[in-house]
Amino acid sequence: MDRPNPYYVPSKRRPKMTSEAELAAWMLAERTIEDPETGCLYWTGAAVNVGNVYGMVQGTNGVPDYCHRIIGRAYLGLQPDEVIDHVVSRGCSGLGLCINPEHLEPTTQAENIRRGQRWGKVAA
Template structure:
């Protein structure tokens, strides 16, 4: 019996990451297949935190791979549920493209929350920014002890889900301005400048301890 297609030998490459087989992602399902697929979907899932998503997440309720993506047994194959959902709505996708979750919910199969992207874009948007974002949201103070709360938050950071200290950002701008004029601030000077901006933003008693 001839051997089937082999998987990459690199153990870090998971089975679901192997090059997508278009035959596993038909643009149409039979009535029975469609019924089996959609009975595994809960369309009353959670609302996504991301503002660029419309509607609730459609949660895959059946089997998933270890990384959290849904998997559907279809015609002898095991296509990823979210990719199949996207293909059923929008047509076939080149196997060089990944289907990215705009909602950051890997169990979601709502095609409105999915976007085909290159592997590089998918990696850049993936788990590392998500973990970093959670860590950033958990911060209450910057390294210099300034409260990370409005109005001491950079507007651009808030827009992108980050929490950056506005006082320290203004101090860095002042530092570079001094540096261009040949004046170098030492760490204590930098702290005094950033604290001055913090009092200006949060009030003159902002850094006073009770």
């Protein structure tokens, strides 16, 4: 089976976690590889291709969620009306598999689209 995540590494079943902060810490410590050129921390677990490839993990509530959104809520205070931007100007490759909190920023959907157009990521 062809997986959308080129960094995928099979792993043992993860331990049960009750808080999103605990899950986010585990994700960063156990399921990433670092790109030495960009500093990106690429998710090595399951992924989904929805125009860009994003890491997916089962959340603490049992529902699958995007990895960068879990990191955003746990480390950056992401609010329900915000999205997470992979900030290229901070060295991020812009790949959806990067979950380095230093490369992510909560923003509005409109601002995220504007930034994407600037970097040629989305159609104008």
